[in-house]
Amino acid sequence: xxxxxxxEAGYGGFRALHGVALTVRAGEAVAVVGPNGAGKTxxxxxxxxxxxxxxxxxxxxxxxxxxxxPHRIVERGxxxxxxxxxxxxxxxxxxxxxxxxxxxxxxxxxxxxLEWVYSLFPRMRERRAQLAGTMSGGEQQxxxxxxxxxxxxxxxxxxxxxxxxxxxxxxxxxxxxxRIRQEGFTVLIVEQNxxxxxxxxxxxxxxxxxxIRRSGSAAALQADPAIREAYLGI
Amino acid sequence: MxxxxxxxxxxxxxxxxxxxxxALGLNLIxxxxxxVWIAYAELVMCGMYAIYWLHTYxxxxxxxxxxxxxxxxxxxxxxxxxLIIAPILGSAPINQLLATGGLxxxxxxxxxxxxxxxxxxxxLRLPIxxxxxxxxxxxxxxxxxxxxxxxxxxxxxxxxxxxxxxxRAIAQDREVMxxxxxxxxxxxxxxxxxxxxxxxxxxxxxxxxxxxxPSIGLSFGPITFxxxxxxxxxxxxxxxxxxxxxxxxxAIGGFYTSIELSYVLAFLLFIVMIFVRPQGIFGGRS
Ligand SMILES: Nc1ncnc2c1ncn2[C@@H]1O[C@H](COP(=O)(O)OP(=O)(O)O)[C@@H](O)[C@H]1O
Ligand SMILES: [Mg+2]
Numbered sequence: 001x002x003x004x005x006x007x008e009a010g011y012g013g014f015r016a017l018h019g020v021a022l023t024v025r026a027g028e029a030v031a032v033v034g035p036n037g038a039g040k041t042x043x044x045x046x047x048x049x050x051x052x053x054x055x056x057x058x059x060x061x062x063x064x065x066x067x068x069x070p071h072r073i074v075e076r077g078x079x080x081x082x083x084x085x086x087x088x089x090x091x092x093x094x095x096x097x098x099x100x101x102x103x104x105x106x107x108x109x110x111x112x113x114l115e116w117v118y119s120l121f122p123r124m125r126e127r128r129a130q131l132a133g134t135m136s137g138g139e140q141q142x143x144x145x146x147x148x149x150x151x152x153x154x155x156x157x158x159x160x161x162x163x164x165x166x167x168x169x170x171x172x173x174x175x176x177x178x179r180i181r182q183e184g185f186t187v188l189i190v191e192q193n194x195x196x197x198x199x200x201x202x203x204x205x206x207x208x209x210x211x212i213r214r215s216g217s218a219a220a221l222q223a224d225p226a227i228r229e230a231y232l233g234i
Numbered sequence: 235m236x237x238x239x240x241x242x243x244x245x246x247x248x249x250x251x252x253x254x255x256x257a258l259g260l261n262l263i264x265x266x267x268x269x270v271w272i273a274y275a276e277l278v279m280c281g282m283y284a285i286y287w288l289h290t291y292x293x294x295x296x297x298x299x300x301x302x303x304x305x306x307x308x309x310x311x312x313x314x315x316x317l318i319i320a321p322i323l324g325s326a327p328i329n330q331l332l333a334t335g336g337l338x339x340x341x342x343x344x345x346x347x348x349x350x351x352x353x354x355x356x357x358l359r360l361p362i363x364x365x366x367x368x369x370x371x372x373x374x375x376x377x378x379x380x381x382x383x384x385x386x387x388x389x390x391x392x393x394x395x396x397x398x399x400x401x402r403a404i405a406q407d408r409e410v411m412x413x414x415x416x417x418x419x420x421x422x423x424x425x426x427x428x429x430x431x432x433x434x435x436x437x438x439x440x441x442x443x444x445x446x447x448p449s450i451g452l453s454f455g456p457i458t459f460x461x462x463x464x465x466x467x468x469x470x471x472x473x474x475x476x477x478x479x480x481x482x483x484x485a486i487g488g489f490y491t492s493i494e495l496s497y498v499l500a501f502l503l504f505i506v507m508i509f510v511r512p513q514g515i516f517g518g519r520s
Contacts, residue, residue, distance in 0.1 A: 048413055074415040086410045088403040095399050102396055103415035151415070 001026045001186060002047070002155060007056035009046045016042040018210045020056070024155065029187040031197045031218070033231060034207035040190040041083050043207070044159045047188075048080040049073040060155070075103045077154030081161060083190075085144040089133025093124055093143050096132050100150030109152070117146040120179065138169035145176060149185075156180065158189040162196070174200060194231040198222050206231075239489055241368045246485025247478065248370070251378035252439050254477035256454060257461040258385060258470055259432035265405055265468035266425040269319055269330045273338035275455030277314075277430060281307040281437025282446040283345060289356050296356065300438035304431050311430020312423055320422070338451070345448040353445035360442060377439035384435050385474070388428070401425055405468075457484075457497075460504040466514030476515065 007020040016039040024030045032040050045051040046058065049070030058065040060076055068076060079100075087096050097117060101110045118125040121142045127135060132143055141161055148156060161177065162170040174196050181187060181200065191197035198204060198218045206214040206227065214227065221227050260274050271277075281303040288294040288302060318333050360372040392398040397420075404411050404421050411418060436454075444450065461480050465472025480500060487496030507514070 050409060050412065069417070070412045071415050071417045074413065080413045082410060082413065086407055088406045088410070090406055091399065091403050095403070098396065098399055099403060099411075099414045099416075102400065107396065147414075 001061060002188065003057070003059045004047075005057045007043075007046065007058065008054040009042055009051055009056075010054060015054075016210050017046070020207070020210070020212055022205055022212065022215075024186060024188050026154075026186055027184070028203065029181050029189065029201040031201040031204040032188070032190045032207055033192070033194045033197060033204055034213075036192070037209075038207045039210040040207055041159055042210075044080060044083075044157050044188075044190060047157060048078055074151050074153070075105060077151075078157065079148035079151045079153035079155075080157040081144050081148045081159060083159040083163070085137075085140045087132040087140055087143055087147070090131055092129050093132055093135070094128040096143055096147050097124070097150050100147035103151055106151050110150075113150050113152065117149055120149070120183075121146055121176075136169075137165050138172060141165065141169075141173055142176065145180070149180070153185070155186045155188060158187065160190055160192060162191065162193050170196070194227075195233075237367050239486070241370075242485045242489035243482065244368060244370060245374065246481045248374040248378040249485065250478040250481035251381035252436055253454075253457065253461055253481055254474045255381040255384055255432055255439075256436050256458045257465065257473035257477050258388065259429045259436075260458055260462050261465070261468055261470050261473045262388075262401075262432075263425060263429040264462070265470070266401055267315070267319065267323075267422050268405070269323075269327075270334070270459075270467075271314065271429070272331060272334040272455075273314075273341060273451075274429075274433060275451035275453075275458060276338050276341040277307050277310055277433040278437045278440065278454060279345060279446065279448070279451045280310055280341060281434040282441040282444075282450065283349060285438060285441050286354050286356055286446055290354075296358065300435075303438055304434035307434030307437060308427045308431035311426040311428075311433070314430070315422055315426035319426075320419070338455075342448045342451070349448070351448055353447045355445045356441055358442060371443070373442040377442065380435070380439055384432065388432070391428075397421065397424055401428075457500070460500065462514075464504065464507055464514055466516045469514065469516045472514055472516030 002024040004020060004022045007017055008015060009017045020043060032043060034040055042051065046053050049065070049068065053066060060078065065073070088099065097114060098110065101107055101113060123139060124142055124146055127139060132140060135143065145161065158177065162173045165173060170193065177187070177189065178200050189197060189201065198221060201218050203217050204215065204221050205212050214221065214224070256274070256278070260271065264270055284303045284306050285296070285299045288299040289296055294302070314337065318337060319330065322329050322333060363370050363372050363375065392402055400411065400416050400421050401424065404418060408418060457480065461476045462473050464480065465474070465476030483500050483503065484496045487499050
């Protein structure tokens with residue numbers, strides 16, 4: 001579904017990604033893990049068009065993504081839950097969800113999808129009229145995921161959904177991600193919480209200083225001594 | 235209470251409606267695009283001349299001329315964005331001030347070239363209505379009513395439509411807006427068209443009360459800016475409230491002293507505000 005090869009990207013003269021290759025097949029859940037500053041967010045931003053790559057191949061369902069204007073990426077079926085949630089703080093929860101359905105193809109389905117998101121996250125229904133910026137971190141994360149789901153994406157990108165949340169809430173967020181998996185979504189998730197994310201994905205890539213160092217099935221990585229030492233603290 | 239004071243207050247209230255409309259347009263543009271259209275009141279002037287010209291030379295009925303003026307000034311708003319703002323969007327704010335300031339003088343001189351410096355009017359005499367012992371001009375009452383309807387219409391648009399919500403949201407996170415599938419350039423163009431349209435609507439209301447001449451913008455431009463700053467630049471609610479505060483200062487001040495002195499007082503208040511509370515009464519921005 002998503003195929004990336006030889007990807008180079010950065011900021012000005014600074015290269016944040018060197019020859020990154022990664023694939024996500026339909027129906028899979030794939031994680032990208034790695035330390036702070038490795039380039040995980042940069043990778044997500046390139047996929048969703050916010051950052052233009054310097055070189056490399058970026059294909060989604062066989063079509064070249066680099067040729068698609070950034071605001072058209074969501075129409076292709078890629079939705080991005082950005083790092084730090086990034087809700088519109090002074091819009092209500094429901095208005096945030098409405099923006100998730102902005103693409104012309106999503107608008108006719110707004111009401112039914114809103115119901116669906118509310119049934120996935122009943123808390124959002126309770127908070128529908130509340131300003132998004134006034135909710136707790138965990139609720140904001142729910143809203144951010146719900147907003148991305150409003151476009152019924154073929155591929156859901158999630159950038160550190162558990163970051164900055166209290167441990168109990170982190171567990172809840174991973175439960176949410178598991179539920180989204182069960183709904184049949186293809187997911188590419190970035191996490192620093194390596195132990196928990198490896199529990200719920202099929203495969204993972206380890207990104208360090210802009211380069212893929214390792215990749216494989218979640219089980220194989222969980223068993224890998226180097227990974228256990230560096231990321232699982234065992 | 236003195237009946238003339240009541241009349242002054244009522245007239246101030248009616249004036250406040252149109253000023254609120256203008257402040258709303260300017261605030262909308264500032265809030266979304268982060269530029270101040272210094273030449274905003276000159277767009278109003280363009281609308282007034284358009285109505286005058288259509289009505290006087292071509293006999294277009296005033297309501298139809300008003301609709302055309304709204305569309306015409308909306309188009310001017312789009313052109314201002316495309317030709318002047320968009321190319322310098324990323325540059326220093328001072329450049330944007332200079333560019334739209336240049337537009338102000340351009341439009342003034344262009345109007346002088348086309349129509350001369352004479353005062354012109356559409357030649358319509360609307361009745362004066364007597365309510366109790368107070369005399370109110372029908373033109374002002376009409377202007378107030380239409381301005382309110384226009385503001386409610388805009389509010390519904392910003393609350394109910396996708397693009398309207400995007401207009402309210404874009405300044406909160408421009409990058410995420412792109413992830414939603416929104417083309418920011420399109421939001422800016424729609425906002426500029428609405429800002430222009432509001433100026434056109436104000437023109438249609440003002441042309442019933444005032445003569446149009448090339449520097450008519452100076453009668454409304456500075457006061458509109460003061461209102462926006464007083465209410466907090468970019469704050470639409472703040473601008474709305476400030477418009478009525480300012481129009482009352484002018485009306486009541488004018489009643490006790492003179493209209494000229496009341497303007498002096500209003501500008502003085504503005505300068506004091508800049509020192510004491512630069513973010514405005516309601517402003518979150520500083
Ligand atoms: N907007 C930016 N401008 C310049 N450098 C940046 C920017 N964003 C990130 N970087 C740099 O790019 C590298 C990768 O950052 P990022 O993709 O955010 O890493 P991660 O998400 O893995 O923590 C880091 O060295 C970071 O300092
Ligand atoms: Mg990151």
